Amino acid sequence: MLWLRSALFNLFFYAWTAFVSVSMLPALLWPRVLGVKVAKGWIAGVNVGLRLIxxxxxxxxxRERMPEGPVLIAAKHQSAWDTIELLAICGMPAVVLKRELTWIPLYGWYIMAMGGIPIDRSAGARALKDMVRQAKLAVAQGRSxxxxxxxxxxxxxxxxxxxPGVAALYSQLGLPCIPVALNSGLVWPRRQFLRPSGTITVEFLTPIPPGLRREPFMTTLEARVEAASDALAALARPSSGP
Structure with a gap:
């Protein structure tokens, strides 16, 4: 049953993604706010498929730990699920991603239309400067x-x-940093076909106020995210039964 459910979901996921990507191509010409609505509809459909299949x-x-206005969100990354669902959960922020993802037909076009922040990880310090520049533009538009x-x-x-990218953003943006823990890798494992049943938990942790020096910020961020993510994994192991 697990194999069958996984096959059905993967079929649904790619079919649903192809349908939305092609049918909503005009959204690439619309203002970003309308493109956001399309993205939220796609994400909602993926969630329905995960739940029903x-x-x-x-x-x-x-959620109550998220303040009003733009923030820097630093999230654990275990699964492709994170790049889909965290956008909606976090209020459609500008997401930092590797530049190669923008080269994917349709998918990459939508990422850019959504105001993503692509970075060339091979460019070293120049990549960090460009990332900070794009992030400041997003914050100026009221986005996290x-x-x-x-x-x-x-x-x-x-x-x-x-x-070091997260430290650069923290120091240059002057925003509170919201650490985010999750356990998505238990039910949507990296590069695996099977999709075990279970509950994905996303937890917004205590904000880190702006103004810390680099070392204490990085130590605090890593300690909070890793401890909370380990705790969520220990509490929720997926079921592989029928």
């Missing part, structure tokens, strides 16, 4: 900025160094 539910904790501090998907239980 795979038995996956989503729980969000700590979302970054995955480890720069890639990391399976539950694995550890990977936090990259």
């Amino acid at each position: 795979c038995g996956v539910r989503v729980e969000v904790r700590g 900025v979302l970054i995955f501090p480890q720069g890639t998907r990391v399976a539950p239980g694995r550890k990977l160094e936090y990259q």
Whole structure:
């Protein structure tokens, strides 16, 4: 049953994505606010498919910790789910992503239309400067900025160094940083076909106020996100039964 559910969901996911991407091409010419509505509709459809086909539910904790106005959101990244659902959960922020994703036909076009922040990770310091410049423009428009501090998907239980990009944004934007923990890798594992049932939990943690020096900020951010993500993984292991 798990294999069958996973096959049905993957078929639904790609069919739904293709339908929305092609039918909504005119949205690329619309103001961003209308493109956001299209993206939210697509994301809602993915969630419905996960719930009805795979038995996956989503729980969000700590919304009350999100202040009004733009913030820097630093989220754990375990799954492709994060790049889809966190946009809606976090209020459609400007998301920092690797430039190569914008080269994907249709998908990349929508990312740019949504005001994403692509970075060339091979460009070193120049990439950081360009990322900060684009992030400041987004904040000036009243948008929050979302970054995955480890720069890639990391399976539950694995550890990977936090990259300097999040520290650059924190110091230059002067915004509170909202750490976000999650356990999505349990039910949408990286590069795996199966989609076990279970509950994905996203937790907004205690904000880190602006103004900390680099080292205490990075230490605080990593400690909070890793501890909370480990706790969520320990509390929720997916079911592979019928």
